[in-house]
Amino acid sequence: MRYMMTYDLMETIRITNQWAGATAQAMASYPIWGTVPHPSFRMMAAWGEVTERTFSRMIVKPDWGIDAVVGSDGRDHIVSVETEIARPFGDLIRFRVQGRPEKPRRIMLVAPMSGHYATLLRSTVQSLLPDAEVWITDWHNARDIPVSEGKFDIEDYTLYLADFMEHLGPDLNVIAVCQPAPLALAATAYLGAEKPKAQPRTLTLIGGPIDPDAAPTDVTDFGRRVTMGQLEQFILQRVGFKYAGVGRKVYPGMQQLASFMSMNAETHTTAFVEQIIRVAKNQAGDHDKHNRFYDEYLAVMDMTAEFYLSTVERVFKNREIARNDFTVAGKKVDIAAITDVAVKIVEGERDDISAPGQCLAALDLLTGLPKSKKAAHLEPGAGHYGIFAGKSWRNNIRPLVLNFIDDNAPKAAPAKDRKSA
Incomplete structure (x- = not known):
């Protein structure tokens, strides 16, 4: 109480x-x-x-505020936000552009569950919509989820991603931003072992902590200094009587916000x-x-206690994904099971949350993937936010990612070959 x-x-x-x-x-x-x-x-x-x-x-959960995009025909096309898969802890939503032919590029953005809503990637979605069909994971605020819905930890998160990928099909291109990068890698490897044909075509990991020890930051130092008992005793709380999730143990959004702002108080x-x-x-x-x-x-959301604790313990402290020792539903996830998915790493030179090297560590784990399907980019002068939503993303990284997707798309057959077929 x-x-x-x-x-x-x-x-x-x-x-x-x-x-x-x-x-x-x-x-x-x-x-x-x-x-x-x-x-x-x-x-x-x-x-x-x-x-x-x-x-x-x-x-307040922010609105997406994406009303229209300009098509190749020069006209504004209305954008509708549709829930494609509804789940208790998060939905898969689609930004459907009305009145234009479907784009061959199909992209699923994996949004972080780290205190802010998926709308944090609004500008990322806006930048991709003119050139692609876009889906995104829309995680729910834990305070609004009744206790009767059960737990949600990083294994459940990984299974959600695997289900979403399988639903969208093998011609999918996944872009995971920040916190979900290691879990998107794990979900792809999980599918590689369980349902190889359901794996996405490409996987782009942007500024995520695949190996937190590869380059220390304040975030990784905090994870090492604080014990799990201290986190459970002093950070976690139970949702109060005002919300549907009353009694659910969470890491409160307002407490997270206080931590965010204290890092740059001045x-x-x-x-x-x-x-x-x-x-x-x-x-x-x-x-x-x-x-x-x-x-x-300022619009923050609560995380389930089990998701927060399992992230700190298994990703940061025990480095299960970095050591290729991660399990999901009792099954070991072997990153080497990824043998045909093109993987690109994007990092920012001045990223003080996931420092350069943390995300790049993924390429060393992909022992079953040929070098021709591995790529990496370090954006000069870019901080954490800039590599997925700022000027660096718009001017440099976005074109590189779209080119990477196109380079790994099936090549169209020559005209005479199509005719003879």
């Missing part, structure tokens, strides 16, 4: 701050204060507006102070750069 009380206390603090911001904005916005020539009321209203928006965003503080000043000067907009970033960054 004490964990539920802590969870509800955090929610109470969030609501109180949201209320305080809304109250300050309302009180300082009365017309009468226009007769007082002092900027304090304008600053108070601005502080209230920014504070209310900040704390209200923490429990940067975030400066950003919010500058935003308050812009609002006071009527220079801010509802969808300005600050709000676009923080509306997404």
Whole structure:
């Protein structure tokens, strides 16, 4: 019960701050204060507006906001978001572009389950839609999943990915971003042993911790310093009475957010102070750069306790995938079972979350894959976010990934061969 009380206390603090911001904005916005020539009321209203928006965003799942893409015919084509496979802990959704012929490139993006919603990859989806059919894994907030649905750990996650890959077929190209990279590799290897014909055609791993010890970061240092008992005692909580997942043990999203922001506290503080000043000067907009970033960054989701703990213990501490000693449903997953899937590694030179070398370690594990089907790219000057959603992705990495997909697609037969056939 004490964990539920802590969870509800955090929610109470969030609501109180949201209320305080809304109250300050309302009180300082009365017309009468226009007769007082002092900027304090304008600053108070601005502080209230920014504070209310900040704390209200923490429990809102962002919209995809992808309404249309421009087709090769120069027309805007409406995009609909459709659930193709619905599961208790995550769905496979498709971005269907209306009114255009289906693209030969078929891509499944594997979104992280690391505190943020899949919408964190919104710009990645937008950049791929003009040239491909796109699906993405849409993980659910653990606080909204009833305890009766059971557990969800990294083995369950891996089986979800394997099922999604099998559903979409062997002409699929998988792109895994950050945290799911080792599990996407494991899911492909699992299919290699169990259902070889269901493996995807290509697998692109972007900035993921295949071998966390290959290059130390603050994330890997934390995983080594903290014991599993400490994590379970001080980080995990039970969902409070407000949500459908009441009683489920989770790593709360708001607690994760506090950790994220503490790593760059000065940067975030400066950003919010500058935003308050812009609002006071009527220079801010509802969808300005600050709000676009923080509306997404502040929207956090709870992870199931078993997924968080198994990730720390099995991926980071025991390095089961790095040592090729990972098991799923009692079956050993041998990375060498991947013999016909082209694999590309993408890393950022300045990635401080999954440092260069951590993801590259996957190529050494692929002992059954010929060199011709292995590729790697290190993006100069790019940080973690930039390699999948920033300028580096748009200008350099995206074209490389699409070329990699095309290079490993079946070659069209010459015209006379098709005719004689």
